[in-house]
Amino acid sequence: MLQEPFSTGNSQIHRLDPRFKMVLATVYAFVVALSNSFPALIAALIFSFALIGLCRLGFLEVAKRIALVNGFIVFLWVVVPLTYDGQSIYYLGPFGVSREGVLVSARITLKSNAILLAFIALIASSTVATLGSALSRLKIPAKIIYLLLLNYRYIFVMEEEYRRLLRSASIRGFRPASNLHTYKTYAYLIGILFVKASDRAERVYNAMLCRGFAGKFYSLHEFSFSRLDLIWLVVMTIVIIGLEILEWVKIA
Amino acid sequence: MHISEGILSGPVLISGIALAAAGTAIGLKKLDYDRIPRAAILSAAFFVASLIHVPIGPSSVHLILNGIIGLILGWGAFPVILVALTLQAMLFQFGGITTLGVNTMIMALPAVFCYYLFGRLVGKRPHIAMPAAFACGALSVFFGAVMVGLALTFTEENFLKVSYLVVIAHLPVMIIEGIITAFCVAFLRKVQPDMLPGYSKQTSFTPSKETAGD
Numbered sequence: 001m002l003q004e005p006f007s008t009g010n011s012q013i014h015r016l017d018p019r020f021k022m023v024l025a026t027v028y029a030f031v032v033a034l035s036n037s038f039p040a041l042i043a044a045l046i047f048s049f050a051l052i053g054l055c056r057l058g059f060l061e062v063a064k065r066i067a068l069v070n071g072f073i074v075f076l077w078v079v080v081p082l083t084y085d086g087q088s089i090y091y092l093g094p095f096g097v098s099r100e101g102v103l104v105s106a107r108i109t110l111k112s113n114a115i116l117l118a119f120i121a122l123i124a125s126s127t128v129a130t131l132g133s134a135l136s137r138l139k140i141p142a143k144i145i146y147l148l149l150l151n152y153r154y155i156f157v158m159e160e161e162y163r164r165l166l167r168s169a170s171i172r173g174f175r176p177a178s179n180l181h182t183y184k185t186y187a188y189l190i191g192i193l194f195v196k197a198s199d200r201a202e203r204v205y206n207a208m209l210c211r212g213f214a215g216k217f218y219s220l221h222e223f224s225f226s227r228l229d230l231i232w233l234v235v236m237t238i239v240i241i242g243l244e245i246l247e248w249v250k251i252a
Numbered sequence: 253m254h255i256s257e258g259i260l261s262g263p264v265l266i267s268g269i270a271l272a273a274a275g276t277a278i279g280l281k282k283l284d285y286d287r288i289p290r291a292a293i294l295s296a297a298f299f300v301a302s303l304i305h306v307p308i309g310p311s312s313v314h315l316i317l318n319g320i321i322g323l324i325l326g327w328g329a330f331p332v333i334l335v336a337l338t339l340q341a342m343l344f345q346f347g348g349i350t351t352l353g354v355n356t357m358i359m360a361l362p363a364v365f366c367y368y369l370f371g372r373l374v375g376k377r378p379h380i381a382m383p384a385a386f387a388c389g390a391l392s393v394f395f396g397a398v399m400v401g402l403a404l405t406f407t408e409e410n411f412l413k414v415s416y417l418v419v420i421a422h423l424p425v426m427i428i429e430g431i432i433t434a435f436c437v438a439f440l441r442k443v444q445p446d447m448l449p450g451y452s453k454q455t456s457f458t459p460s461k462e463t464a465g466d
Binding site: 004025026029030032033034065068069072073076079080083084085100101104108109110111112113114115116119120123124128131141143144146147148150151152153154155157158159161162176177178180182183184186187188190191192193194195196197198200201202204205208215 | 255256257258259260262265276280283285286288289290291292293294295296297299300301304306307308309315317320324331332334335336338339341342343344345346348349350408410411413414417428431432433434435436438439440443444447
């Protein structure tokens with residue numbers, strides 16, 4: 001269930017400094033999210049595809065993620081053109097399909113996918129553990145990093161625990177269906193998961209104290225800003241300036 | 253429950269970030285270093301529990317559980333939800349960077365709000381506690397859906413009808429969450445009442461380790 005399929009690889013982008021990748025991804029995401037002109041958005045989508053291409057990720061895996069995340073976009077395409085005020089270009093029975101509604105949906109689809117692809121290329125290409133230590137170098141509050149890394153560490157344990165509970169339930173004849181018994185079983189299952197989590201936390205914390213934990217995580221990750229990063233800094237700056245030009249300059 | 257990237261406008265995204273940062277700061281202040289492992293491991297449990305798909309009619313819904321997060325963690329819900337959403341973005345690319353603030357608000361604000369509304373009631377006698385727990389679970393989802401609607405409507409007035417649909421689509425989820433929260437609270441009252449607000453450590457039983465058979 002929980003995997004990081006994009007984090008292994010040896011492409012240029014995988015070799016970039018994770019701190020730098022995170023800053024890049026954030027700036028790029030905001031630039032695209034705040035753009036509205038079609039030339040800029042189409043250019044951004046093409047650039048994001050190029051990033052994915054450079055990452056050399058499995059096509060099928062990427063396609064699967066994109067399909068999953070586009071669920072809400074499909075919902076928007078169904079609803080927005082029919083409910084948006086504006087000039088109708090087509091009639092579906094009593095409903096008019098509004099031109100503005102179609103444009104808004106198209107804009108959102110482009111933006112959403114451009115950001116998503118860049119995110120997969122730049123962020124999902126590092127493991128969470130690496131990202132965690134990179135975040136701590138970026139002056140994110142220590143408590144947040146501490147929460148993030150411990151949470152990540154124990155997701156896998158909790159998943160194992162959950163599967164074990166579910167197995168023992170199904171051995172005792174539990175078959176999920178739409179009835180109160182099912183909901184009650186799931187509720188108790190979640191309850192015991194929390195109780196076990198809480199008990200485990202106490203043991204983990206005591207073990208950490210025994211090993212001299214004093215409120216700080218030390219990271220053995222060494223990050224360095226290489227020449228490759230410098231080249232990418234230049235490339236990305238040009239791309240972002242280009243997107244801004246496309247956004248603000250009217251193309252006749 | 254989250255809004256994907258590329259939908260909301262700049263002002264909405266930025267207000268979301270500012271408010272979520274304030275909530276998280278309060279949450280972190282209330283979360284001492286020695287309580288962070290507990291919050292982190294509980295949030296790992298929530299993360300896994302929210303991946304559970306519960307059948308409803310011919311379809312299934314996944315649980316949100318922000319009501320129980322609020323009850324167990326209070327203001328701690330803010331940092332815990334922020335971190336869970338960050339992990340969700342890193343692992344599954346749900347949500348994203350620009351929407352992190354808004355999405356944190358959508359889940360955490362109702363959680364804290366319901367904690368104040370119902371936190372004291374879930375420790376009372378069962379005929380008060382059970383309806384309170386149901387309402388806590390159901391309303392946290394309802395308020396979350398309303399906040400999704402508000403974020404959409406503030407972005408674009410024409411999204412009003414979409415927002416109504418979002419809230420309506422969450423009605424079945426609300427009921428399921430209410431039922432699950434009520435049973436879950438009933439369970440915790442029996443097994444480890446000191447996890448719930450309104451129970452002091454002195455009056456509760458000694459928590460028994462490994463209560464249920466594996």
